Amino acid sequence: MQRGSRFSLGLVILVGALLLSLVGWGAGLYIDWLWFSALKYPQVFITKILSEIGLRVLIGAIMFVLLLVNLMLTKKSVLQAIQSSKSFRPFYHDDDNVITINQPNYPNWREQITPGRLTAVFAAVSLVLGFLYSTTVTGQWTTVLKYFNQTVFGSADPIFNKDIGFYVFSLPFYEFLYRLLASAIFINILLVALVYLVTDTARGGLAKIFRFPAARYHLSVLAALFFILKSWGYRLDQFGLLYSTGGVVHGAGYTDIHATLLAYKVLTVLSLITALVIIANIFLKRFRLAAYAIGGLLLASILLGGVYPAIIQKFVVLPNEFTREAPYIANNIKLTQQAYQLDTIEQRDFPAGRTLQARDIQENRNTIENIRLWDWRPLQQTYSQLQEMRLYYEFKNIDIDRYQIDGQYRQVMLALREMNQDQLPQQAKTWINQRLKYTHGYGVAMSPVNEVSGEGLPHFFLKDIPPVATTGIKVTRPEIYYGESDDGYVIVNTKTEEFDYPKGDGNAYSKYEGTGGVKINSIFRKLLFAINFADYKLLLTSDITNDSQVLFYRNIKERVPKIAPFLSYDSDPYPVINARGEIIWLWDAYTVSDMYPYSEPFDNRGNNYIRNSVKVTVNAYNGDVNFYIADARDPIIQTYSKIFPGMFKSLDQMPSDLRSHIRYPEDLFLIQCRMYTLYHMTDPQVFYNREDKWTLPTEKVGTEEKPMEAYYTITVLPGEQKPEYILIMPFNPQNKKNMIAWLAARSDGENYGKMIVYEFPKQELVYGPMQIEARIDQDTTISQQLTLWDQRGSSVIRGNLLVIPVKDSLLYVEPLYLQSEQSKMPELRRVIVASGDKIVMEPTLDLALQRIFGEGAALPAPPKQGAPPQTGQTGQQQPAPQATLKELAAEANRLYDEAQARLKAGDWSGYGQSLNQLKEILTKLQEQTSQ
Template identity: 50%
Template sequence: MTILNRIRIALLSIFLAGFTIVFLGSHYIADWYFFSEVGLRHVFITRLLSDGGVRLAVISFFFLFFFLNLLFSTRSLNFTPVSSRESWTLKEYLVNRFITRRRLIIFYLAVSLFGAFFFSPLAAGKWLLVQQYLKAGNFGLADPLFHRDIGFYVFKLPFYRFILSLLVTALIGAALVTGFFYLLFAPKEFLGLRQGVFSRHHAHFSILIALLFIVQAWGFRLKALDLVRSPKGLFFGAGYTDIHVLLPGYNILAAISLACALLILLNTLRRNFKLVVAGIMAFLLAYILIVFILPATVQKFQVEPNEFVREEPYLRFNIEYTRRAFGLDRIKTQEFPARDSLTPADLEQERSALENIRLWDYRPLQQTYSQLQEIRSYYSFKDIDVDRYILDNRLCQVMLAARELDQEKLPDRAKNWINERIRYTHGYGLAMNPASAITSGGQPQFIAGDLPFQSNVGLQLNEPRIYYGELTGDYIITGGREAEFDYPSSSGDNFVENRYDGSGGVPLKNYLRRVIFAFRFKDYRLIASKEITPESKILYYRQIQERVRKIMPYLHYDNDPYLVIAGGRLYWILDAYTLTNMYPYAEPAEEGFNYIRNSVKVVIDAYNGTVNYYLIDPDDPISQTLAKIFPGLFKPITAMDSEIKQHLRYPPELMTIQAKMLANYHMENPMLFYNKEDAWNIAEEMVGNERQAMEPYYTVLRLPGEVREEYILMLPFTPARRVNMVAWLAARNDGPNYGQLLLYTFPKNRSIYGPMQIEARIDQDPVISQQLTLWDQHGSQVIRGNLLVLPIRESLLYVEPLFLQSQESKLPELRQVIVAYGEKIAMANTLDNALKAVFGEKLPAPPIQETKPFLPPNGNLATFIQEANRLYNEAQEKLKQGDWNGYGENMQKLGRLLQEMQQNIQP
């Protein structure tokens, strides 16, 4: 072979090796670039090294354990060749033809290595468990049974169970493998077919089985400790049967396991198999008796006839620890009188609360946003968020949504690689309306929106582009030869272009990176495209839920991130929770965990993609442990920008979980709890034609005893078997009071209307029900909005908006508002008129004034022209179809819109 050919082969080998490395490592390399981009490289390194270290340790353990056992077995095997062919057994044939001691050792190495890798999945994902064990913190609270800190159960017990599973698997695996070779090479000796022979085979195998019993004895001790999470009894946690039968039973089984191990070890000397068999049979019988028969017998004949007396002490533990685990012990309870003494003067003094009543239900409002503010078919509003802003020096509750670019909605002719990866890269701005304001046409009063972004209340948005959001699923390329599509121009079919200049993304500054990402995303065009330049960047993990989970998958994230304007930029705020199912005596929630804290707030920049984790509950031991594992990841809440901090809010998902637990665990008296005498349910309402549990809702009101209004999240309760209201839960959101939970209970000597009773009164009111029936008969669908229960001045006000939607239209209109107070109920076209109908004409000046409709500055008529064109085109379509009613309805809407234009737009 010539030198040139050798060089070619060497270069080809290097190329193939590099290709293989890049192909197999592209995911890791791409993740390395990603963590470098967000400034959290140390998190990736910690995870990679910890996971690799645990996997290596587990593989090494299995390899050494298997190999040492196999190596020991060679000492008791005879490898002397047999000369006579007539007497060959299988062993002798293998020894004569194939096996030498050296070859067998090499084979054992291979078998051990295979076994180690075969069992290595046991280590998958266990590195965090190991790290938590090494850096475990304390809860500062001991369990009531064994008096161990709860941190032992959350951080250490799972690690011990992991070690136990490794030991049991290793011992059983080694016994099976060595047993196979003993059967292969010395079947008569191993099976005891030769009388009186007790060889090293038996001794070795006996030691493995004895070790298995010793390990199992430790397993029974762990089972005994884990009884504080027993799910078998009347409640979660160790009950009477667990403590009086299973606890001593597990200790007895541990002792029997040790005795069996001792018998097996002694048998290697005395060689009495009957004694070993008797010991193992005694263990099996004891296990069946203690684990199955005795607990069922004691439960049925001793506990059930006098259940409460037997279980009361342990029921107290369950109540106490469940309340602690879900934060219910922090709730402050007081009575709410629910008087019928509200006057028009009182309403005037509560003007701010009335101005912020959320009339817009997010479900029909999302359809309205889609019709009026998406502008183009490829824009989309994923959901509607609720928040509060200081507008015109007053607190205003608003509804808002991000206008994101949904590439799935691009026209088919535009769905190509250039458009989806380089041209159509980002959403633009948002739409916002006050939660209580409506136009004369029943539409929301937009105070921000349009393209380009406009606001008539002074909201500043210096960077409206959304590169990271809820709908941004695929990777994109910025800095290409062509500029990016920014937003459609108001004139004709033109559009405005933009070039990304943010800090997000990974530079594609050389060809190797393009190759890496081509492998990572399985897209050859990243290599072949001429649109990519050395200045280009690739932005990936842009979907914010995916982004935060990639960085820190060890938190549970809320399903509903919400958008915030702060400092002229758009940010997403996402609530993150620490969970565990290892909390002693705490009843699990429906989702399976029995401890939860909203300990972290995550803030994501919608333009740059930067991610910051803020520790809002530094007393949570789980987040403290995570902070030790990932130093520098969590920032103190004091480091959060003050303008962003003003938009922190208590998560509805957490309140729903706590409310479901509070429905029973507000009863701290064990007798009441046992009999469920005062059990609650989350109040129900009508949504469409279905009855369902109410969702927590935000509102602005002045809590009893407070001097000013604040932003709260609240949820009403009803008794378990009735529909009257019994209490309401409030979470405070502002300033130093953030996170405080308040429970207001109603007097027990009278009945307070619950939401479903108000719904029934609406259906039974002759005027309202007749009007609803009439609308339904004229081709319109009546949509009931959220029924809001509003505590005002120690009284309760009920408000429900009604939306009308024609069968042909997807544009619901808020047309009526129902107000109920005491025995009075009324429906009117505005909240002001409904309040007047309930409280009389003496009501002072209207508490809610329609704000000026959102208009683009400088006489820009794009918004009105677009809506007018839509109404006119729809009218013409209905005219062609012979739908005269629909035609007339659209023309009426068009007339109202033209009147608004004439009144509000200056020439």
């Protein structure tokens, strides 16, 4: 193949690839427009796309103009250099003469370079570089829009006395602008110098460039502009000191304020002087003078910016560090508390050493009846075995919430039965099945946190397919098209019937009645969807009609950020069943910033400000997404509301049946807890010495010690009258295992978002979670029983240890699950309860409480929920006779075997202890049989 043909073919391929890319980009853009319009957020799409594209076009155009202008200024020099150079003609020497070799008359390449062609080349180079440069601003549109729509914070930093909004909104924009201008000027300098170097090679090369006026003037002006801009950069660096990491705390310290700040001020002036010297060099024609100025600035930056601060730090600060740093430590404490709302935490004392009585248990029935005995990990396995029904159904997650059930405030655990197409049999993984037939999950499983059947399994409030309810909670729309599954897009309302749920030996089918998709009502849209999804079968299928809809972005963790990528999101969205029986996802969203001065970062990205400003709802059937402002005081969400008018609604507009289910988010709470371990100390001296640092507790999970998880519970807080839904985290002192305090975040009604820390007297011992775990391991009865179970073809799973505040005391509860080696269905078989110096293990929570506090602690049986009575349920005054007799008889047999084993081993003390426990069980058996 000839060279020209190969070049033409390559050009065709390149153009074709470019056209295909443009078509794919255009198809995706149009389909996104249709999707945003279907969700009623077209203005959000327009704002995002115009801002993103507009910013890139603007920056690319400015860079194109700058490059073209600078290249055109070199045009005269380039043409002169070309004209002054002679055509190359080969020759050789003999002893007396120079002989020129005559060659064919090939066209001289210099003659091909005309002013017009050179301008075209410069324009092409500028266009390409301008386009490439525009890609550097991708994703920066929010920085620009936030600057032009910023909101004041109403508080100022302690150094420069500027509103916090300046640092959150203005400073990032200024830094963005500075980086753009500095890099643009630098690129122009390099390109212009390269042009002069190439064209002036014949006249002396780089060393002689500045001898020619055009090059000297041009490069000097660009260099002067660069150093003028650098002066502004030093000014911005002064504000950046408020994020310094060189002191004892995050933020500007003594050295930063008394040395580095001075250095930046001096360098600001020196940069301007350097620019003036460079401009003067244009007229003085002394290149060395400009070089000296630039070298002097570099030397000053090293001495003032590096050496001088190091000297101040070593000889002024370190010998008397606390005295020097105290004001800046106070700044760090104050602003970090503001950034995480730690300054709003109410502090209360919690008495230590109080002993609960049976009367206290009775008076706090609502708390006891809502103690969570089921952990999500073992419960997810149990749900999977009992309620997934088919291989293609999957419970992605177990969530926790609370409902008013038959007049009682109950804490429940629930999960959605979502479709998992990966679990379809291999022969069923056809395009029709995956895109048209198996389109959605179906139904909900729900169980109370504390009720257990006689077999150690959960007692379901909602179960089976179609959903069967044993309470007043009904599900009228059980189909789940939008959730946490990753099955991709589906097409509904086609000629193919949608699988709804299994029914006997056959299946039930349905038709989608929602409006959550985008209609494929033309061959044009069909083609665009095929291009966008890279799925040619969309074009070939005859099942699609004009009423068919494509449902895509169905995973809510992809769907919601697609609309609002500028928000951060909680790791755990959770489903709610509203009053109409619809399934609605609730998801917490955050506004974050890494520009809050003096505040300590909470992640490796440097974010040091966070607010739970938004509650997001997603309809699991229709896919509707709504954003509600949960913290109207947050300036960042106020700014986003200005950028996207009409996107965010007031929390008052959220339906009341959903608003009653909002909860304090666990991710935010964990961040605040971590910060509070240090920033509960407000005295700079105590903070500096870390005298009262706290740590988050650990617990035993399996055989490993792991960080304790925050947990929700329903309880009556000390000093309050009504039970409420709260999130709890205990604290330990540094390097200790006892408990020093616990933090509660409230979720109900007007108290939503309020936090209270209850502190224990420092001179008294309050058992921490790991100390209770150690006591469990050291209890001979419990440890022997656990060892015995582990040796009989089953494994013991230790649930989360919960520290439950009851009145002015603490109750420790840890459930135990048994799992057979042949089955992945954990059963709740024992409950360990500790109070004061007593620790017991019983089949139910009720029996454990009776054993510690006496018969007066027995709780009345919970009201019937329309289902057959369950045996062995927590909270019963007297369990059903048959079940109670079974449990007590089994325990009696165990204690007898244990007593015999201890007798054979010569453990007389343990033998007597087992007999005493056996006597208690026999007494209970006698009482039951005599009724």
